[in-house]
Amino acid sequence: MNKGIILAGIAGVLWGTIPIAVKQVYATGSATALEMSFFRFVVAAALVGGLTRARNQPVLLKNRWSVLMGFWGIFWMSFISFYGIQYTSAVNATILFNSNPLMVAVLVMALRWETVTAKTIGGVILGIVGVCAVSGMRADVHILGDVLVLAGALGWAVYTILGYKLKAYASFTVTSSSFLWGLPFFVIFFREMPAISNVGWLWILYIGLIPTAFAFACYVRAVDLIGSTHAAVFQYLAPVVAVIISVGCGLEQVTLLQVAGVVMIIGGIELVRK
Numbered sequence: 001m002n003k004g005i006i007l008a009g010i011a012g013v014l015w016g017t018i019p020i021a022v023k024q025v026y027a028t029g030s031a032t033a034l035e036m037s038f039f040r041f042v043v044a045a046a047l048v049g050g051l052t053r054a055r056n057q058p059v060l061l062k063n064r065w066s067v068l069m070g071f072w073g074i075f076w077m078s079f080i081s082f083y084g085i086q087y088t089s090a091v092n093a094t095i096l097f098n099s100n101p102l103m104v105a106v107l108v109m110a111l112r113w114e115t116v117t118a119k120t121i122g123g124v125i126l127g128i129v130g131v132c133a134v135s136g137m138r139a140d141v142h143i144l145g146d147v148l149v150l151a152g153a154l155g156w157a158v159y160t161i162l163g164y165k166l167k168a169y170a171s172f173t174v175t176s177s178s179f180l181w182g183l184p185f186f187v188i189f190f191r192e193m194p195a196i197s198n199v200g201w202l203w204i205l206y207i208g209l210i211p212t213a214f215a216f217a218c219y220v221r222a223v224d225l226i227g228s229t230h231a232a233v234f235q236y237l238a239p240v241v242a243v244i245i246s247v248g249c250g251l252e253q254v255t256l257l258q259v260a261g262v263v264m265i266i267g268g269i270e271l272v273r274k
Contacts, residue, residue, distance in 0.1 A: 004225030005234075011219035012234035014211040016241025019090035019097075021207050026086050030197040033086070036204055037078035038186035043208025044216065045179035051217055052176040058169075061177040065165040069174070073159025074182025081152025087145025094242035095262055096149045098235050099130070101269045103157035111161070123271030130264030171220040236266050 025031050049059045060066075085093045105123065159178070166174045196204070222231045239262050 004222045007218040008222035008231040008234040011215040012237030014215040016238035019093040025203045028200040030200040033083035035194045040208040044213035047213035052172040066177045069178040070181025072155045075185035076155035084145045084148025087142040095239040097153045100153040100157045123268040126268035130261045
């Protein structure tokens with residue numbers, strides 16, 4: 001099997017564990033969304049920065065696009081989505097966050113970077129219906145949490161769009177730089193040193209090392225090997241993994257409406273991608 005496909009698949013699987021791990025940190029009652037997000041990227045920046053340096057590539061870019069990517073794709077994306085996860089289910093959070101390619105399509109159309117086709121419009125509409133099926137028709141899930149997760153996903157969509165401005169640089173350099181530029185935004189909002197429990201630290205270390213640093217490294221390498229379009233398809237694995245873990249471990253119940261929503265979102269993204 002193609003190495004790029006394997007790496008992209010690993011990244012997709014690992015991303016699906018993030019909301020579940022965040023829920024476990026919240027269960028300890030010892031860390032906030034801000035603290036989790038900051039230490040997540042401290043760990044990730046150290047590992048990805050080290051890999052970037054080992055490849056003899058620049059670790060930090062000094063331009064406004066990289067700073068903006070740090071704000072939208074690191075600070076905003078993680079802090080807002082992690083904050084929203086405490087008000088919704090891990091399954092909902094994973095499904096809704098991974099609808100962000102639809103937001104990318106809308107932004108690209110708004111900026112007139114690509115031609116608007118009937119498939120694109122149809123894909124966006126189908127995806128929106130899927131999002132509504134997942135979040136808008138469940139009385140037991142707070143709308144606030146779903147909206148916040150979608151707002152976090154918007155940050156990742158903006159990060160993706162901004163990446164177009166840095167296509168001349170190596171993927172590892174762009175990723176490492178965005179991590180490092182994102183960290184100061186977290187520090188601005190710190191008021192005191194957190195008192196995180198040992199269990200909380202273990203989960204944060206997991207989030208920072210495995211589904212962030214390691215998954216990012218796998219995905220960036222996969223993009224180099226098979227291209228961004230093919231690698232992006234494996235993002236679909238994240239909600240599937242969240243559903244399997246949640247149901248298999250008895251953490252949450254999954255409805256047929258949610259499954260239908262996943263299918264519609266994936267179908268919408270595929271229409272847009274094509």
